[in-house]
Structure formats: C-alpha cells, structure tokens
Amino acid sequence: MQELNELESAFHAFGANVVLFSFDARTLLGQPDSGMDAAAADALVEHTIDMLRGLWRRAAHSSGVHVIQQAVLPIALPLIGNNEHRLPGSLRTLIDRVNQRMRAAADEDGVDILALDARVAEDGLTAWHDPMLWHRAKQEISPAAGPFYGELVARLIAARRGRSYKCLVLDLDNTLWGGVIGDDGLAGIVIGQGSALGEAHASFQRYAKDLSRRGIILAVCSKNDEHNAWEPFDQHPEMVLKRADIACLVANWEDKASNLRRIAQALNIGLDALVFADDNPFERNIVRRELPMVAVPELPADPALYDRCIADAGYFESIGVTSEDRERTAQYQGNLQREALRSAATDLAGYLASLEMRLEWQPFDLIGLQRITQLINKTNQFNLTTRRYTDAEVTAAMQEKGVVTLQLRLTDRYGDNGIIGIVIARPREPGSGELFIDTWLMSCRVLGRQVEQATMNLLVARARDAGARTLIGEYRATAKNGMVREHYQKLGFTRIAEHEDERTMWRCVTAEFTPFQTHIEPVRTGS
CATH class of the missing domain: 3.40.50.1000 (HAD superfamily/HAD-like)
Incomplete structure (x- = not known):
C-alpha cells in the first residue's frame, strides 16, 4: 500500500490496466472488541471505508485504471447466532456492514465489486475458505476455489470492456x-x-x-x-x-x-x-x-x-443497467420494422424521409453519465479510437475547459433508439485553434441512416462555437473497427499522416466545411 502513495513508485511506473484489492477481515478490521457499542462500531466501519476509498483513488491516479474491490470474505463465526446483527462489535456483523457500505462507496467512485460474500452465501463458506490453510499460510481462498475466483475477476474485466454476451x-x-x-x-x-x-x-x-x-x-x-x-x-x-x-x-x-x-x-x-x-x-x-x-x-x-x-x-455479467438497456427489446423490434420498410421502399431517400428522424443532442451531463461510460467501454465496431474511460474520467472531461462533448439520441416514427453516439473533442494545445477528436463512436444499430453526416454537421458547428479553425481526426485500427477505416475520408477530411501501426490522422478546416444534406432534424435538448 505504501507504493500507492508514491507517484514515482514501481506500481505507478508499471501502468496497470486493472487493480484488484483483496483484504481479509483481520487486515481491514483488526481484532475488534466484540463488546464495543454501536457508536464505536459505526466509527470503525466509516474509518475502514475511508481508508479503502483513499486506496481506490490513488490506484486510479493513472488514466484508465479499472479498480476492483473484493468484498470481505465472511469468515467470522457467530457469537450469538441468528440475531448476530444485534451485537455491534461482532466481527461477522462488522464484515456485513463494511460490505454494505463498500458497495455504496464503490457506486459513487466507479469501482466494481467482486461479490465473494454473495458466492459464499450460495456455495457455503467451506467451498471458499479452509481455516487450516489460513493459519498455516494465510491463504484466504481455498486452492479448489482459485480457478473460479479467477473466472469471477475475468468476468468483471470483460464486462467493463463491453465483452459480455448480449x-x-x-x-x-x-x-x-x-x-x-x-x-x-x-x-x-x-x-x-x-x-x-x-x-x-x-x-x-x-x-x-x-x-x-x-x-x-x-x-x-x-x-x-x-x-x-x-x-x-x-x-x-x-x-x-x-x-x-x-x-x-x-x-x-x-x-x-x-x-x-x-x-x-x-x-x-x-x-x-x-x-x-x-x-x-x-x-x-x-x-x-x-x-x-x-x-x-x-x-x-x-x-x-x-x-x-x-x-x-456468467455470460451476462454487467457493470450496471441503464434506462436504454431496459428498452433494448423494443429498440431491436423497431429496427426490424425499419428494415422491413427499407426493403419495401423503392428509393433510399424516400425511405429515410419516411422515418421522420430527430437527432437529439446535448453536451455530456450527469443524467446520461452511466450510459455514456457504458458505450465508451463496450463499443468496438463503430469506434474510431477505442479509448476506454471510467465514470470519473468522463466526469472530468465534462468539466475540462475547451472540451466539446456530444451525446446523441436518435428517435423516429418507430420509437426511441436511446443514446446512440458519443463524441469527445479536446483542444490540441491552448490557443492552437485545433480541436482533436479524441473519441467518436456510434451504435451499429443506426448505421446507414445519415447519422454520421448529421453528427459531423453538429460537430463542426460546435467546433466553430469553441473557436476552433481545424478539426483533427484519428483512426486507430483494431481487430473489430475496420468498418470505420475510411470514416473521415467519407466526411471530407484530408489525410495528413499514416503510421506503420495503421493509425491515420485527418484534418478538416471548419471554414471550408459545407454541411451535409440529411433527412434528420437536429434538436438541442437539456440545459
């Protein structure tokens, strides 16, 4: 833990992508006096949570670090039985309270919980913990449970990166x-x-x-x-x-x-x-x-x-559920209706006009934060750079001077598609007049409806409002985003650099940009 406090330490130099905190009950809570009163128990729980939150924040000091906190394994034996919660100083009671408070704090700090307490409730403590191994080697997790422990961690990492099944x-x-x-x-x-x-x-x-x-x-x-x-x-x-x-x-x-x-x-x-x-x-x-x-x-x-x-x-492990998630089935059914209409249409322009599309847009806000972060971390195909950000980093971008952010929602005659597009553009250097498109991603569900062109119109207008004379785009190739390789070229950007790793750089001069004609009505929403 000392290395977390030293920014020049080997831990910070290593540049971890994921940090897992796994503390046993005795390390976190010591040897509490089982006879302590409720006030003393409250103070111990709050002190423990404050200590954990400090560790989380120091671990996340480097951009993009995914912090996972293991729930405390409930290894303590009961002292009074079924009504253990009535004994404030009982180690079992304190573990339960710490785990409960830990979850609330993790929600606020963008930390994921490895819910071993829930697994123990389902599998039984003996499946996870061997007291003999603990006393001999301070090994809290039984070897037999080790592979499953690793799988539970892998599920969280996959979910945070949008790799769960859909x-x-x-x-x-x-x-x-x-x-x-x-x-x-x-x-x-x-x-x-x-x-x-x-x-x-x-x-x-x-x-x-x-x-x-x-x-x-x-x-x-x-x-x-x-x-x-x-x-x-x-x-x-x-x-x-x-x-x-x-x-x-x-x-x-x-x-x-x-x-x-x-x-x-x-x-x-x-x-x-x-x-x-x-x-x-x-x-x-x-x-x-x-x-x-x-x-x-x-x-x-x-x-x-x-x-x-x-x-x-664990196919459907998730880091959270948004309002758009709850409407997923209706959105996909609407897509099937749109495709049926498209198949019956005699021309593309007529089809797009008949959809009566509205692109509702606004800068990032706290209401949309969870969905914005979810899209950033799960979108792989229509994603120009595939940069991943935590809730805290998205919140910081909202507050950063000169940064242009867009959250885009598409509605039409068949319903609301939810938030389907995200753009983050940052000033390259103060006073340079260049705005660098750090992130541009969209849901593949809305491709082929001129949303890319309508978004470009909005982005150029916002860039001009911010005083930018030039937009700089970047394409970073991955195994899944080949579909957007020529995205900037199609939008009228000029290629200015090409690197051996298939990364390309593009420029658009805002004064020379002519807005695209689309069948989408842009509508500003929010405050």
Missing part, C-alpha cells in the same frame, strides 16, 4: 415448454402450474424475461413452422414470455447454425454476442462445431436447472 437465443420444444408444439398442439404442451415439469419451464421463462428487462436481447431459433412457433406466445395463458419479449424469431427446418447467423445479421450484432440454449445435445454440438464463437451452455437433463445453468455461467 443475446440469449432460445430453442422452443422441450426448452421453453415440455413437448412438441407441432405434434402436441397448443393444449398438449406442458407449461406453468399443474406439474413440476411445467413449473420448471415457466421458471426458465421467468428468468429469461428478467434478463430481457435488464437489457439482454431474447431471440428464438427453432425447427418449427413459424405459425406454430408463435402460437404459444400469443395464445397460451401459462406462457411467461410473450411475442413482445422476443426481438427476433427464426423458425424453419434449416440447420440452426445457419439460422443463428440470420439472427445475428437481423439484430446487427456479432455471433460472439450470442448464447444459444437448446435442450438437444445434437443441436448444441452442431452449433459448437460450426460456430465456435457462440456460447453454448451444456443444459442439464432436468429443466428445473436450466436457469441456474445460465446464471452460473
């Missing part, structure tokens, strides 16, 4: 219900109250619906006639999932690997964003072989365990 693709027969809808008919499938099997399938549907409510896309991939596939969603009274919960349904008699490709294309997401749940081991193995990037859980034989199997795998 879509749960569901089979139907013997997965969402018992029986075969095409053979047994609506009255013959087993779902809901009246049998253990029906209740198990309903429980799995309920879990899927809860995932949908927090932003996971639900899709269906089934070997069925489409009419039969939709019938239970529309007509069966015991179905938990309804048609409105499903963003995309592909039901035919083709192989499921091909249909998963269709689903990914229709939703405009990568195959590596899909989790495929199917009761049939033959179908699972085919998909694993043909599409190794798709996650395929090995569902157990009993449907009562389907939801636990999906939950335990």
Whole structure:
C-alpha cells in the first residue's frame, strides 16, 4: 500500500490496466472488541471505508485504471447466532456492514465489486475458505476455489470492456415448454402450474424475461413452422414470455447454425454476442462445431436447472443497467420494422424521409453519465479510437475547459433508439485553434441512416462555437473497427499522416466545411 502513495513508485511506473484489492477481515478490521457499542462500531466501519476509498483513488491516479474491490470474505463465526446483527462489535456483523457500505462507496467512485460474500452465501463458506490453510499460510481462498475466483475477476474485466454476451437465443420444444408444439398442439404442451415439469419451464421463462428487462436481447431459433412457433406466445395463458419479449424469431427446418447467423445479421450484432440454449445435445454440438464463437451452455437433463445453468455461467455479467438497456427489446423490434420498410421502399431517400428522424443532442451531463461510460467501454465496431474511460474520467472531461462533448439520441416514427453516439473533442494545445477528436463512436444499430453526416454537421458547428479553425481526426485500427477505416475520408477530411501501426490522422478546416444534406432534424435538448 505504501507504493500507492508514491507517484514515482514501481506500481505507478508499471501502468496497470486493472487493480484488484483483496483484504481479509483481520487486515481491514483488526481484532475488534466484540463488546464495543454501536457508536464505536459505526466509527470503525466509516474509518475502514475511508481508508479503502483513499486506496481506490490513488490506484486510479493513472488514466484508465479499472479498480476492483473484493468484498470481505465472511469468515467470522457467530457469537450469538441468528440475531448476530444485534451485537455491534461482532466481527461477522462488522464484515456485513463494511460490505454494505463498500458497495455504496464503490457506486459513487466507479469501482466494481467482486461479490465473494454473495458466492459464499450460495456455495457455503467451506467451498471458499479452509481455516487450516489460513493459519498455516494465510491463504484466504481455498486452492479448489482459485480457478473460479479467477473466472469471477475475468468476468468483471470483460464486462467493463463491453465483452459480455448480449443475446440469449432460445430453442422452443422441450426448452421453453415440455413437448412438441407441432405434434402436441397448443393444449398438449406442458407449461406453468399443474406439474413440476411445467413449473420448471415457466421458471426458465421467468428468468429469461428478467434478463430481457435488464437489457439482454431474447431471440428464438427453432425447427418449427413459424405459425406454430408463435402460437404459444400469443395464445397460451401459462406462457411467461410473450411475442413482445422476443426481438427476433427464426423458425424453419434449416440447420440452426445457419439460422443463428440470420439472427445475428437481423439484430446487427456479432455471433460472439450470442448464447444459444437448446435442450438437444445434437443441436448444441452442431452449433459448437460450426460456430465456435457462440456460447453454448451444456443444459442439464432436468429443466428445473436450466436457469441456474445460465446464471452460473456468467455470460451476462454487467457493470450496471441503464434506462436504454431496459428498452433494448423494443429498440431491436423497431429496427426490424425499419428494415422491413427499407426493403419495401423503392428509393433510399424516400425511405429515410419516411422515418421522420430527430437527432437529439446535448453536451455530456450527469443524467446520461452511466450510459455514456457504458458505450465508451463496450463499443468496438463503430469506434474510431477505442479509448476506454471510467465514470470519473468522463466526469472530468465534462468539466475540462475547451472540451466539446456530444451525446446523441436518435428517435423516429418507430420509437426511441436511446443514446446512440458519443463524441469527445479536446483542444490540441491552448490557443492552437485545433480541436482533436479524441473519441467518436456510434451504435451499429443506426448505421446507414445519415447519422454520421448529421453528427459531423453538429460537430463542426460546435467546433466553430469553441473557436476552433481545424478539426483533427484519428483512426486507430483494431481487430473489430475496420468498418470505420475510411470514416473521415467519407466526411471530407484530408489525410495528413499514416503510421506503420495503421493509425491515420485527418484534418478538416471548419471554414471550408459545407454541411451535409440529411433527412434528420437536429434538436438541442437539456440545459
């Protein structure tokens, strides 16, 4: 901990991307007097949290550091039993209180929690902690739990970088219900109250619906006639999932690997964003072989365990949930309607005009902070530089003199797409008249609708307002952002540099820029 306080130390020189704090209860709380009163217990808890927050802030001194704090492992034995919370000085009570306060402080400081206390509550303390190893080697985590500990950390790191899965693709027969809808008919499938099997399938549907409510896309991939596939969603009274919960349904008699490709294309997401749940081991193995990037859980034989199997795998780890996440299914259904209209349109201009689009824009604010940070850390394809920032760093950019920020929301006749674009542009040097586009990213869901051009119009106008004579753009190549390689060229920038690492630099003189004609109405919102 001493190295955290020294900015010239080896720790800060190392330039860590992730810092994990893992303290045992005795290190954090010492040997508390179990007879202490409530006031003394309060003071100890607050002192502990203040100490942790100081460590978090010093660790995050370097830009972009992802700080993870392990919850304190609840290893203390009870002193009075079921009503332990009534003994303020009990180590078990203090651990519970520290973990509770730690979560609140972490939310404020942009720190992620490794929730070992929750895992212990589910798995039991003996699965995680061996007192003999603790006394002999001060090893708090049992060796048997070590690999899973590492996986839990990896999930948090992946989630912070937008690498979690986005879509749960569901089979139907013997997965969402018992029986075969095409053979047994609506009255013959087993779902809901009246049998253990029906209740198990309903429980799995309920879990899927809860995932949908927090932003996971639900899709269906089934070997069925489409009419039969939709019938239970529309007509069966015991179905938990309804048609409105499903963003995309592909039901035919083709192989499921091909249909998963269709689903990914229709939703405009990568195959590596899909989790495929199917009761049939033959179908699972085919998909694993043909599409190794798709996650395929090995569902157990009993449907009562389907939801636990999906939950335990941690496919959908997230750092938080935004209002846009909760509207995800409606947004993707709207996209399918837009694509259907586009297919029927005879010309692109007529199609775009018929959408009646509005691009609502404003500088960054605290209300949009969570979604802004989420997009910055999860957008990989339409992202010119793929720089990642924490909540604290985004907040600092909002307050930095001369920085131009834009958060962009697209609405049209089919609904609200939510915040779909982010721009951060910083003065290159004070008084230089150059504004450097540090970050420009957009959701792929809105590509092909002139949003890039409308955003460019706004950016140039904001740059002029800020006194900038020149915009400097940068493209930093990654494995996933090749789609925007020529982004600046298409917008009229001039290439001014090209580097061996495929990084290119571009210039636009604001006085020479002619606004693009689009079918989008820009609307300033916010204060």
